Amino acid sequence: MGTDAGVRVLVPVGESSTLRKTVAYAVRSARESAEESGEHAVVHFVYPALWRAVEPTRVEKFEQAEELLGRVERWAAEDLGVDEEDEEPATSAVSVETAVVGADEYLFSPADFARVLLGYAREHDLERVVVDPEYQPGGNAPMLRPLEYELTKSDLAVEEAPVERATRRGALVGRESLPKYLLVFGTSYLFYLALGGFSGLFDVVTGAISAGVVTAVLGTVVLKGEPDFRRLPGELARLAVYTPYLLWEIAKANVSLAYVILHPRLPIDPKMVQFEAAVWGDLPATTLANSITLTPGTLTVEVSQREFYIHALTDSSRDDLFDGALERAVRFVFYGREAASIPSPKERDATAGAEEVRSEQEARAGSTSSAEEAEE
Incomplete structure (x- = not known):
């Protein structure tokens, strides 16, 4: 990292009991580093998105993220001695940037969150990460330590903010x-x-x-965040429709698999396949993974980032998987009718392949034009 880059700090943020103290520490340490080096410091407070475009509450969640980042900005301004109504002076040693990242990603594992944060860090030439000791990007799931480990694989210096944590009370249910x-x-x-x-x-x-x-x-790990009882009746009603559909798919797969087993030639072709599933959130992803496993002929082996790794016993089971009927039905349960119209994995792969071919053709055309210009 060149010395002209200044002091550039990344701070992932989320609701936590120590967020205020972490903001104060990040701003204070950045200012001290700037004063020692004589360079300007920038602190980037980044909120990794946990919603998708098809979620009914996406607007509400985005507004909550913006509200939290607004609070962070006000806290940082207080620590820097800048009035909220005044613009930050150009001569200030520290400036503050905020952003919501990962809105178009499927953030499921610590590696997902680290990938998005590291991409932002590379884009803005950041050199250091300050982590809130109570930050939990996955809600109630204990993901902080794995996230820190993933971040340390990069060239960034990773530091956990040395702030005092509030004493945890013994009440089981708040x-x-x-x-x-x-x-x-x-x-x-x-x-x-x-x-x-x-x-x-x-x-x-x-x-x-x-x-x-x-x-x-x-109780603390089954659900991320508080349940939305306004959406729950609709989801339960759609789940009641989905259950007989899943049972029908299981029955069809049983008949198909029984034919394969009883066939004299045993026409099986076991393979591991993978595809990017257009479902977001732990419960929808778990529902899809278990639905695939319950359907004879396919077995969910691993869910990593946006990719599902499936063991498929026959060609027909792979075709059914990529046709996306189960995926579409799960989206219908959790996101409504609008989400059910998203293209299937096969259609998404075909679109991506066409775009890749078109990009290669454009690249060849560009290189040919450059060569002709050079000859002229």
Whole structure:
């Protein structure tokens, strides 16, 4: 990194109890570095997007991200001694930039978040990352340590802000998380009763105990963020439509696989295939992965970034997979009818291939024109 690049710092942001202190530390350390080196410092506060264009709440989530970045800017201005109503003086040693990144990406794993952040860092020639010790890009999932590890694979200096963390209280269920725990408890309870039956008091009591244990152990990791009860009825109604459709697909796949097994030549052709699925969020991705596994002939082996790795036993099972019927149905459940019209994996691959061919042709045409100009 050249010395003329100045002091350039990247700070990933999200709602956390130590965000305010992290902002203060990042601004203060950047100002100290700028004063020591005599160079101007820029601190980039970046919010990785967790929504997709087809999500019904995308506008609301974007507004929340913008509101958080606005708060960060005000905090930084306070720490720099700049009045909110006045523009930051041109002679200030530190300036602040904010951005929402990854809106067109599928951010699922720590590697996904790191890829987007590192891309932004390269684009803006950044040299250092300051990480909030309570930052969790994946909601409640513990992703901070893996994210830091992915970031350290680059040339960036990665530092965790040395700020004091608030003491964690012992309350199991906070007021803000009560809807989430109630939803997990209710879902677990109904599932237990559906499997065991409603035969008597014993099932009712043991079901409540089992659901309580599940809620206590998994309540903080089952859902990211708070459930949106306004969307829940619609999703449940579409899920009720999806369930018999999935059962029909499973039945068809069973018949097809039984024919293959009973065929004297056993016409199987097992292969590993991969495709980019147009579903976003943990629950939709998990639903699609499990639906593929439940359908005989295909098995979800891994979900990484935007790619699903599937073991397919026959050509017909691969064709059904790339036709995208299950993917389209899952999008319908979680995002509504509008999202169901997104092209299938086969159609997306064909479009991408056509664009690649066109780019190569344009590149050849450009090189030919340059050669002719050079000859002239």
